Amino acid sequence: xxxxxxxxxxxxxxxxxxxxxxxxxxxxxxxxxxxxxxxxxxxxxxxxxxxxxxxxxxxxxxxxxxxxxxxxxxxxxxxxxxxxxxxxxxxxxxxxxxxxxxxxxxxxxxxxxxxxxxxxxxxxxxxxxxxxxxxxxxxxxxxxxxxxxxxxxxxxxxxxxxxxxxxxxxxxxxxxxxxxxxxxxxxxxxxxxxxxxxxxxxxxxxxxxxxxxxxxxxxxxxxxxxxxxxxxxxxxxxxxxxx
Numbered sequence: 001x002x003x004x005x006x007x008x009x010x011x012x013x014x015x016x017x018x019x020x021x022x023x024x025x026x027x028x029x030x031x032x033x034x035x036x037x038x039x040x041x042x043x044x045x046x047x048x049x050x051x052x053x054x055x056x057x058x059x060x061x062x063x064x065x066x067x068x069x070x071x072x073x074x075x076x077x078x079x080x081x082x083x084x085x086x087x088x089x090x091x092x093x094x095x096x097x098x099x100x101x102x103x104x105x106x107x108x109x110x111x112x113x114x115x116x117x118x119x120x121x122x123x124x125x126x127x128x129x130x131x132x133x134x135x136x137x138x139x140x141x142x143x144x145x146x147x148x149x150x151x152x153x154x155x156x157x158x159x160x161x162x163x164x165x166x167x168x169x170x171x172x173x174x175x176x177x178x179x180x181x182x183x184x185x186x187x188x189x190x191x192x193x194x195x196x197x198x199x200x201x202x203x204x205x206x207x208x209x210x211x212x213x214x215x216x217x218x219x220x221x222x223x224x225x226x227x228x229x230x231x232x233x234x235x236x237x238x239x240x241x242x243x
Contacts, residue, residue, distance in 0.1 A: 001164070002037035002061045003029055006052055008068035008078060009147055010043045020149040021067045028153075028160050033167040037062075044068075044075040053085040056142075063164070065156055068147030070135065072112045078144055079136075083120035086138050091118040097125055097134050104132065126155040170196075172215040173226040177233055177240035180208040187229055194218075195225050211243070 005025050011017040022039055029036060042048050049069070056062045069078030083091045097117040101109045119136050126135035126143065128151050135145040135155050143159050145152035177184075181201045191197055191214070198213040212229060216222045233240050 001034075001063045002059055003034060004037055004056050004059075004062055004064045005039040006049075006056075006064065006066045007039070007041045008044060008049065008066065009041070010075075012041055013043060021152065024149065024153050025065055025156060028157055029164075032160065032165050033169055034160075034164060044077060046077050046081060049077055049081050050085060053081060057085055062141065064142040065159075066142070066144045067152050068145075070116065070144055070146055072116050079116075079119055082138065082142070082144060086142060087120045087122070089121055092121050093117050094119045094123055094125070094136075097136075100132055100134065126159065129154050168217050170215050170217055171219040171222045172213060173222055174211065174213040174243045175226075175229070175233075175240045176209060176211050176243050177238055178207065178209055179233070179236075179238045181210045183236065183238070184210065184212060184229060184232065187232055190228075191225060195221065 003025075005022060007019055007021050009017060009019075012019050019041060022041075025039075026036055040052055042052060053064075056064050066078060066082075069076050079091055083089060094117045097119065098114065101113055101117055105113055116133060120138060123136040123138060124140075126137055126145060128134050128146070130148070130151045133146070133151075135143065135152070137143045137159070140163055143156065145155045181188075181199050184199075188197055188199065194216055196215045198211075198215075200211040200213075202209050202211065214222050214226050214229075230240070
């Protein structure tokens with residue numbers, strides 16, 4: 001699967017708040033040997049949120065974790081936009097969530113808090129251990145949580161454990177060579193799509209170096225392609241270290 005994160009909050013982009021979600025999600029996925037495919041920190045902007053959700057919907061392998069924008073204030077836009085993008089319809093009151101809000105706030109649920117229960121049709125609730133004000137999910141692939149880490153992180157942890165705890169082990173081999181990436185590009189171009197390439201050029205003490213890393217799900221394939229780079233470096237008498 002391609003795991004996406006959308007972190008919604010103008011206050012993060014302008015520096016009033018510090019993001020806590022990216023590192024958490026990265027580490028939580030890593031417990032099961034998954035990696036993030038993409039992560040976005042975006043403003044509370046209707047058109048921007050919509051375009052991001054549409055892009056993720058168009059990826060047949062996508063899994064989304066969205067943080068923020070599901071409260072009751074006017075800048076909480078995520079519920080309505082998610083309903084438009086993923087359901088093509090307006091939000092509807094979710095009966096259980098509606099009752100949860102009434103049970104917690106009584107008459108103070110009105111006129112605003114009650115609208116947190118307006119969700120896309122066929123939404124499933126994500127339990128909020130802090131105050132029972134739920135997040136929601138669509139199709140067991142698109143997960144929407146509050147912006148508060150104390151609420152969102154337990155939800156996400158449970159989701160990953162429940163739906164994505166089966167992992168595919170990946171193997172990685174890495175080297176650091178005393179050369180620029182230019183000398184290895186021809187070999188890089190020959191790599192098949194199932195071998196993931198990471199090439200990080202750098203300068204250390206004004207000397208060009210490159211860190212080359214290959215990964216894949218079949219160890220013998222990774223080792224075979226990695227050996228081609230090692231042989232090339234040996235042939236050109238270029239010093240390298242395995243890291």
